[in-house]
Amino acid sequence: MRTVEKIGLGLFLGGLIAFMTIPFLGTYTLSEESVMENTKDIHREKMSELLAPMYGQQYSSSFSFMSAFAENFDPYNDELKSQQLWDQVIWDDYTFPLAKAALQSPVRDSPWLFLGLSIGLAVLGGFLYNFRRHAEELPGIKNNGVFHSSMKNRGIVGMLTGSLLIVFYIVLYWFPAYLVNLVWMVNPISEIISGGPASQWFLYGLIYTLAILVMGFRMFRKYRGNRYQQLRTASVMFFQTAFAFLIPEILVLLNQPYYDFKNIWPLDYEFFYDYQIDAFLSGGGVGMFMLIWGILLIIVAVPVFTYFYGKRWYCSWVCGCGGLAETVGDPYRQLSDKSVKAWKFERWIVHSVLLLVVVMTVLTIVNYFSGFALLGNVTNQLHSIYGFAIGSVFAGVVGTGFYPFMGNRVWCRFGCPLAAYLGIVQRFKSRFRITTNGGQCISCGNCSTYCEMGIDVRWYAQRGQDIVRASCVGCGVCSAVCPRGVLKLENGPEQNRINEMPILIGNDSIKIKL
Amino acid sequence: MVSGESKYFFSRTALMYVFMGHMKFEHTQPYEDHFWEKNRIGLKEAWVEKIDFEQKSLTHSSGERLNYDILVIATGSKPNKFGWRGEDLRGVQGLYSKQDLEMMEANTSDGVSRAVIVGGGLIGIEMAEMLSYKKIPVTFLVREKRFWGNILPREESELVGRHLLEHHIDLRLETELEEILPDSEGRVRAVVTSKGEEIPCQFVGLTAGVSPNVDFLRGSELKVNRGVKVDAFFRTNIPDVYSVGDCAEFETAPAPDRKNIEQVWYTGRMHGETLAHNLCKKPVRYRPGVWFNSAKFLDIEYQTYGIVSPVADADEVKDFYWEHASGKICFRMRMDCKERILGVNNLGIRLRHEFFDRAISESWPGEKVIAGLQSANFDPEFFAPYPIEIQKAFLSQFGGSFQPAKRSFVQKLFGASV
Numbered sequence: 001m002r003t004v005e006k007i008g009l010g011l012f013l014g015g016l017i018a019f020m021t022i023p024f025l026g027t028y029t030l031s032e033e034s035v036m037e038n039t040k041d042i043h044r045e046k047m048s049e050l051l052a053p054m055y056g057q058q059y060s061s062s063f064s065f066m067s068a069f070a071e072n073f074d075p076y077n078d079e080l081k082s083q084q085l086w087d088q089v090i091w092d093d094y095t096f097p098l099a100k101a102a103l104q105s106p107v108r109d110s111p112w113l114f115l116g117l118s119i120g121l122a123v124l125g126g127f128l129y130n131f132r133r134h135a136e137e138l139p140g141i142k143n144n145g146v147f148h149s150s151m152k153n154r155g156i157v158g159m160l161t162g163s164l165l166i167v168f169y170i171v172l173y174w175f176p177a178y179l180v181n182l183v184w185m186v187n188p189i190s191e192i193i194s195g196g197p198a199s200q201w202f203l204y205g206l207i208y209t210l211a212i213l214v215m216g217f218r219m220f221r222k223y224r225g226n227r228y229q230q231l232r233t234a235s236v237m238f239f240q241t242a243f244a245f246l247i248p249e250i251l252v253l254l255n256q257p258y259y260d261f262k263n264i265w266p267l268d269y270e271f272f273y274d275y276q277i278d279a280f281l282s283g284g285g286v287g288m289f290m291l292i293w294g295i296l297l298i299i300v301a302v303p304v305f306t307y308f309y310g311k312r313w314y315c316s317w318v319c320g321c322g323g324l325a326e327t328v329g330d331p332y333r334q335l336s337d338k339s340v341k342a343w344k345f346e347r348w349i350v351h352s353v354l355l356l357v358v359v360m361t362v363l364t365i366v367n368y369f370s371g372f373a374l375l376g377n378v379t380n381q382l383h384s385i386y387g388f389a390i391g392s393v394f395a396g397v398v399g400t401g402f403y404p405f406m407g408n409r410v411w412c413r414f415g416c417p418l419a420a421y422l423g424i425v426q427r428f429k430s431r432f433r434i435t436t437n438g439g440q441c442i443s444c445g446n447c448s449t450y451c452e453m454g455i456d457v458r459w460y461a462q463r464g465q466d467i468v469r470a471s472c473v474g475c476g477v478c479s480a481v482c483p484r485g486v487l488k489l490e491n492g493p494e495q496n497r498i499n500e501m502p503i504l505i506g507n508d509s510i511k512i513k514l
Numbered sequence: 515m516v517s518g519e520s521k522y523f524f525s526r527t528a529l530m531y532v533f534m535g536h537m538k539f540e541h542t543q544p545y546e547d548h549f550w551e552k553n554r555i556g557l558k559e560a561w562v563e564k565i566d567f568e569q570k571s572l573t574h575s576s577g578e579r580l581n582y583d584i585l586v587i588a589t590g591s592k593p594n595k596f597g598w599r600g601e602d603l604r605g606v607q608g609l610y611s612k613q614d615l616e617m618m619e620a621n622t623s624d625g626v627s628r629a630v631i632v633g634g635g636l637i638g639i640e641m642a643e644m645l646s647y648k649k650i651p652v653t654f655l656v657r658e659k660r661f662w663g664n665i666l667p668r669e670e671s672e673l674v675g676r677h678l679l680e681h682h683i684d685l686r687l688e689t690e691l692e693e694i695l696p697d698s699e700g701r702v703r704a705v706v707t708s709k710g711e712e713i714p715c716q717f718v719g720l721t722a723g724v725s726p727n728v729d730f731l732r733g734s735e736l737k738v739n740r741g742v743k744v745d746a747f748f749r750t751n752i753p754d755v756y757s758v759g760d761c762a763e764f765e766t767a768p769a770p771d772r773k774n775i776e777q778v779w780y781t782g783r784m785h786g787e788t789l790a791h792n793l794c795k796k797p798v799r800y801r802p803g804v805w806f807n808s809a810k811f812l813d814i815e816y817q818t819y820g821i822v823s824p825v826a827d828a829d830e831v832k833d834f835y836w837e838h839a840s841g842k843i844c845f846r847m848r849m850d851c852k853e854r855i856l857g858v859n860n861l862g863i864r865l866r867h868e869f870f871d872r873a874i875s876e877s878w879p880g881e882k883v884i885a886g887l888q889s890a891n892f893d894p895e896f897f898a899p900y901p902i903e904i905q906k907a908f909l910s911q912f913g914g915s916f917q918p919a920k921r922s923f924v925q926k927l928f929g930a931s932v
Contacts, residue, residue, distance in 0.1 A: 138680060140813030141536075144647050148535040227896040227930040339546055437892055438867025440808050440817065442779045444528035449541045458544055479894050481536075483810040485817055485864030488892050505871050507784040508803040510791050 004128055011125030018118040022181045026105020028065035030054045034101035043090050050076055051098075062099060062178050069095060095177035096200065100184070108184040115185050119210065126214035130221055139225030141481055143450070151404070152331050158404035166401035173392045176200040194249035202249075208324065209245040213237055215327035222330075228476045228489075232316050236323030244320045257283045259290045262318050264297045266357040267418035269391060273383060274368050302418075303425050309491055310432025311422035312474020319418075321411060324400065325452065326475060329408025333452035333477065336407030342454055346414050346471065353390060354420040360386055390415065409452040413471055423470030431491040434467035434478065436460060439504035440486045447478035447487060461486055464504040468497055515550075516572065516580065518561035520612050522547060526590075527779055529615045530640045534647040539612075567735055567752050584793065587731070587742055587750075587757040588786075591724035591777060593637075600694025605702040606718040609637050618644070626650050626716040630705045632691045633722030634661050636809050639674075641719040642683050643812050653684040653713055655691055655705075657722075667824050669835055670859055673844055674811045681812050694718055724777060726761040739763055741775050746799040748789045756793075758785035768800050771821045778807055804874045805857070806867060814842060819870035820857025822848045831856065834880060836907040838862070838900065838932070845904050849880045853912070863900045864892035884908040885916035898930040 001009075032048055032055055039047045050072050059065035073090075080089045107114045134142055150157040171178055183198050186206055190198035216237040223229035243262045252258050257279040265271040271294055280291040305313045315322045336342075360382050367375045399411025412419050426432060434457070441464070447457035453471045457478045460467045467487075479487040502512050515523070528542040550557050560574035565585070572580045593608020595601045605621050607614060622629070622645065629645045631638045634656030642652045658664060660671035661678065678685045690708040697703035704714045726741035737743040737751040741763030748756045759782040764774045776785070781802065788800045808817045826833070832853055837844040843862030849855055854877045858870060869890035873883050883890075887901040905918040921929065 138813050143534075143536040145535040147538050226894070227898075227928075228894045231896055231928055435892075437864070438871065439780055439783075439806065440867055442527040442808075443525040443544045444531060445525060445537060445541045445544065446528070446531060449537050462544060476894060483815065484808040485815050485892055488864070488894060490895075503787055504783070505867050506780060506803050506806055507787055508801045509784070509788040509798050 002132065004132055008125045008127070008129030011121045012129060013125070015118050015120065015122030015125055018114070018121065019182070022107055022114055022118055022185065023178055024061065025107055025181055026103055028059040028062065028099060028102040029057065029104060030065075030098060030102040031056070035098065038097035038101055039094055040092065043092065043094075046076075046090070047073075047094065059102075062180070065099060065102065066095060066177060069098070096180070099177040100180040103180050103184065105181055105184070107181045111185045111188050114181075115189075118182075118185070119207065123210050123214055127217060130214065130218040133218065133221040134224065141483075142222050143446075143481065146331075146334060152334070154335065154405065158332075162401055162404035165403065166397055169392075169397040169401050172200060172204055173396060179203065190249070193246065194252040196252060205245050208320075209240050212240045212323050212327045215330065216323075219327055219330060223480065226480055229480060232312075232476070233326065235317045236319070236326055239318045240320050240323045251286075256286045257290060260320075261290075261293065263320070264302065264314070264418055265294065266354065266361065266421065267319070267321070267416055268294075269357050269361070269386060269417075270383075272361050272365055272368075274364070274379075277368060302422060303429075306422050306425040306432075307430050308432075310430055310472070310474050310489075311419070311426045312432070312472075312476075312489070314422060315412065315419060315473035316475045321395070321399065321416065322473065325403075325408040325412060329400075329403045329452070332403045332408045334407070334449050335405065336409060336413070336452050336454040338448050338451070338454050338456045340456075346454070349414045350416065350420045350423075350471075353394075353415055354417040356386065356390070357417045407452055407454070409454075409473070412473065413453050419471070419473075426472070427468065427470040429494075431494060431497075432474065433490060433492070433497050434460075434472065435488045435490045435492075436464050436466055437484075437486045437488065439464055439506040440484050442484055444483060446481040446483065450477050450481050452477070457487065464499075464501040466497060466499055515555060516558045516560055516562055516574075518559065518575070521557065521559050522550070524612065526610070529609065529612065530644050533615060533619065533644045563730065565731065565734065565736070567755060570754070583754065585755045586789065587728075587755065587761060588759045588782075589727045589730075589761045591760040592727040593720055594633075594723045594725050595720060596722065598691055598693060600696060600702065600705075601720065603694055603696050603702045603718075604700055605716055606694055606720065608720045608724075609641055610724060621717055622648055622650060628653065628713070628715040629717040629719065630655060630691075630713055630715045631719040631721055632705075633720065634658060634663075635721055635723060636662075637724075638719065638721035639678070639809075639811050641721055642678070642681075645717070645719075646681060646683070650717070651682070651684070653686060653715070654678065655686050655689045655707060657688070657690050659688055661685065661687070663824060665824060667822065667826075667833075667846065667859070669837060670816075670844060670846065670861060671824075673837070673841060673861060674814065674816075676841060677812055677814055724760065726763065726775065728761050747792055747797050748785065748800065756789055758782070758789050768802050771805060772802060776802075780806065804871050806871070811861075814862050815864065816859070816861045817865055818857065818859050819865070819867065820848070820855065820874040822846060822857040822859050832880075834884075834908055834911060836904045838903070843900060845900075847880055847883065853880045854878065855880055855883050866890045866892045880912065881908075881914045881916065885914065888919040896925065896929045898932045899925065900932065903932050 030051060035048045035051055036044055053072055054068055059068060077089055147153045149155065151161065152158065179200055183200055183203050186203050187198045189206065190196060190202045216233050219233040220230055239262055244260050248258045248260050270276050280287040283290065316326055363375060363382065364379045367379045394415045395411050399415065402410045441461040443458055443462045445458050447461060451457050452475060453473055455467065455469050455472060457467055474489055476489050479489060503510050522543045523545065524539065524542040525544060528537060531537045532539050532542060558580065560576060560578065562572045563575045564573040570582050572582065574580065591610060593610050600606065607617050607621060609615065609618060628651050630653045631641050632655045634654065638654065642654055645652050660668060661675045663671050666674065675685060686707065692706040692708050694702055695704045695706065702716060702718050704712050705718060706712050728738050728742055731738050731742065735752065736755065741761050742750055742757035743765060744750055744757050744762045745765055746768060748758050748762065750757055760777045762785065767774050784802060785800065788798065792798060804820055806819045810816065826848065830851060832849045832851065834847045834849065835844065845863065846859040847855060848857045855873050857874060858865065884905055887905055891901045899921050902918050902921065908914065909918065
């Protein structure tokens with residue numbers, strides 16, 4: 001390891017440790033005003049009464065603050081629940097805004113300093129580590145030692161990384177009140193971009209984007225000499241930064257609905273939710289445009305682009321989840337399960353999620369247009385179940401937290417309903433395929449090993465068959481790692497796209513008529 | 515399927531990737547473990563020691579016996595050893611089998627400050643790449659004037675030679691192994707070259723080719739020469755006994771441009787395909803089509819279609835050769851005196867098998883081949899348009915009535931440049 005890489009790694013780890021330490025700083029003091037400010041009209045009186053014993057008390061940590069909150073608030077809700085007075089229960093979770101308001105900490109006072117010490121150092125370290133990577137080597141495949149690495153082959157470092165990611169996602173989704181320091185820390189950036197305060201989602205979006213940028217840079221170094229890999233990496237970096245991160249925030253600044261123009265239903269499962277539709281409809285011309293744009297993406301862009309280019313146009317060039325998988329997740333791509341059994345699970349699970357989201361969305365739309373007469377708020381229940389199980393647990397905790405355990409495309413492969421939809425088009429009506437170069441395959445297995453989607457590419461290649469699979473995201477790595485130039489991602493005529501070749505090119509002994 | 519080498523079939527070509535940590539051994543196995551039982555293929559992990567052709571039975575080294583109705587001998591190759599002094603010392607080995615890989619891992623685990631590789635072929639260069647993964651400096655002794663000079667024409671061979679130097683491999687041309695010197699513990703300490711130089715080293719790779727692994731069959735009624743003698747149907751001199759792959763030696767070469775012993779991955783597969791057909795249906799003669807092969811020299815991929823011999827008589831053939839300014843990418847088309855294609859070599863670019871199989875078997879005029887080269891391009895999308903450069907070079911050297919292909923707008927905008 002070169003000195004600059006050592007320094008980079010050191011800075012990154014320093015930043016990471018700072019990032020993990022920051023949530024524990026400061027004290028919490030709740031005031032009546034902040035309760036009044038951060039609760040809805042209908043809860044204001046009750047909340048301020050319930051939390052009265054906390055006013056003016058200084059809590060030395062988020063833990064003592066949260067337990068005091070629970071002590072004062074939970075009995076009230078529990079009582080109502082036991083009496084089955086469901087409509088009086090306070091379902092809203094006020095812990096995050098109240099903890100945020102109650103926080104007094106050096107981080108809140110000097111956010112830039114702590115931002116620099118944590119995320120800043122980590123990003124700087126990441127760039128330093130990567131910017132001269134492989135400089136003394138010639139362009140080529142850089143998979144030396146992958147399976148001798150603790151990080152990349154489920155060793156202790158990989159396990160630790162996965163566990164950290166999982167903990168982070170659990171806290172982010174269900175205990176954001178513990179992250180208020182970090183949210184204050186990124187507040188000034190949010191103020192600059194959108195003019196509003198940061199939420200935990202802004203924090204997440206910022207880290208997510210920076211992670212894609214830093215690790216995208218790593219891809220440029222790793223795939224020096226491979227223009228396809230570099231271009232698609234640049235593409236996901238661009239779409240994440242501009243479309244997923246900046247534009248939605250700027251829209252908010254301009255008083256328009258928050259919207260990611262490249263997020264497509266059913267990955268964006270909230271697109272047809274009543275509050276989303278209301279936001280579009282009340283958003284004037286821009287809102288209307290967003291609604292129509294979103295629908296056109298679903299019914300025109302997906303089938304048309306997938307017909308011409310395969311699902312890769314989205315999954316490995318545009319998508320945010322794909323963007324993270326292809327950059328941050330790249331070191332783990334070899335950990336995907338290639339067994340036929342895993343493929344069976346994949347087909348059942350991913351298509352079940354698609355079915356689920358379609359049923360949920362249809363019910364939601366019907367319910368919406370019937371003025372909620374049909375199902376009342378049953379659809380809300382459905383939304384919260386889906387949001388919890390699929391949106392948070394599957395896509396977040398498992399989807400990313402499991403990178404070091406099951407590879408970088410766990411969500412895309414087993415869970416993403418949009419991938420399932422794109423996949424159906426790709427499998428049955430598309431010009432895309434991975435062409436096998438005649439009889440040149442030597443069955444070495446590099447392609448299968450490095451397929452993040454768990455496709456046993458070699459199975460086809462060694463038979464001279466082209467690879468046509470619903471799940472292929474067209475990352476092109478099988479083609480890159482092939483030592484004999486056997487695989488090529490191509491768009492071509494649909495005819496003979498699925499080819500059975502019992503005898504490969506090069507053997508004239510046997511002629512078999514098909 | 516009886517094998518003592520490994521329980522499940524694996525791809526020999528991938529052993530180097532296991533060593534370098536690109537893959538685990540299990541990744542080299544093209545079929546999942548349950549495949550065999552599902553397809554009613556019985557596996558037996560054992561070394562066959564003796565075959566009783568009379569009784570149709572095999573004897574394993576454990577003494578166990580196995581009866582057969584039909585026997586296919588496919589025992590592959592073993593690394594050549596030419597009786598060098600010291601060739602059996604510890605730290606001296608070839609690379610062919612899974613056991614060789616395991617031995618190489620043990621032999622290079624520590625205390626190796628230099629390795630010497632003897633024999634400039636494909637396994638030699640693979641071994642050199644493997645050793646450089648472990649940061650072990652390599653001296654490469656090659657008997658010929660150029661790297662792989664008995665296969666590659668001068669330019670290609672020099673291109674690979676330059677690439678070896680780029681990887682800091684100490685390439686010694688026209689140098690042979692004289693003897694291997696032991697230390698006090700029976701381990702290699704140094705080699706002496708034909709030029710009298712003593713090179714201290716703790717590992718010696720013997721990669722001067724392979725020969726059929728048939729010694730255990732010698733002295734039986736089975737006809738064995740260098741390999742097991744077979745006819746064009748893979749039949750040996752004993753009924754119901756066949757032989758395919760590296761260990762089979764044809765009575766007469768299967769085609770004028772083929773050897774009696776075919777020791778390539780692809781030919782092994784084609785032997786298997788053909789024999790499988792012959793055992794199930796009306797037997798056909800083994801008729802290999804247009805020759806093809808491939809390799810990877812460190813970072814540079816090599817493919818060849820048809821026959822391009824290393825030296826050629828300028829009266830009989832015409833060569834079109836193009837090399838990129840980087841000196842790492844090249845294309846050669848060998849034509850007969852009427853300028854019809856005989857074969858191609860390509861390094862650093864990928865070309866389509868189907869295209870050249872057709873062009874060569876139909877003896878296309880060279881000009882037609884080059885005119886259609888864009889459709890033969892197998893490089894990934896957005897790669898530099900080398901076929902267009904090749905077309906321009908051909909037009910300037912040989913002339914022609916076609917126009918070089920044009921890059922699409924998107925390719926011009928985003929694609930790599932030449």
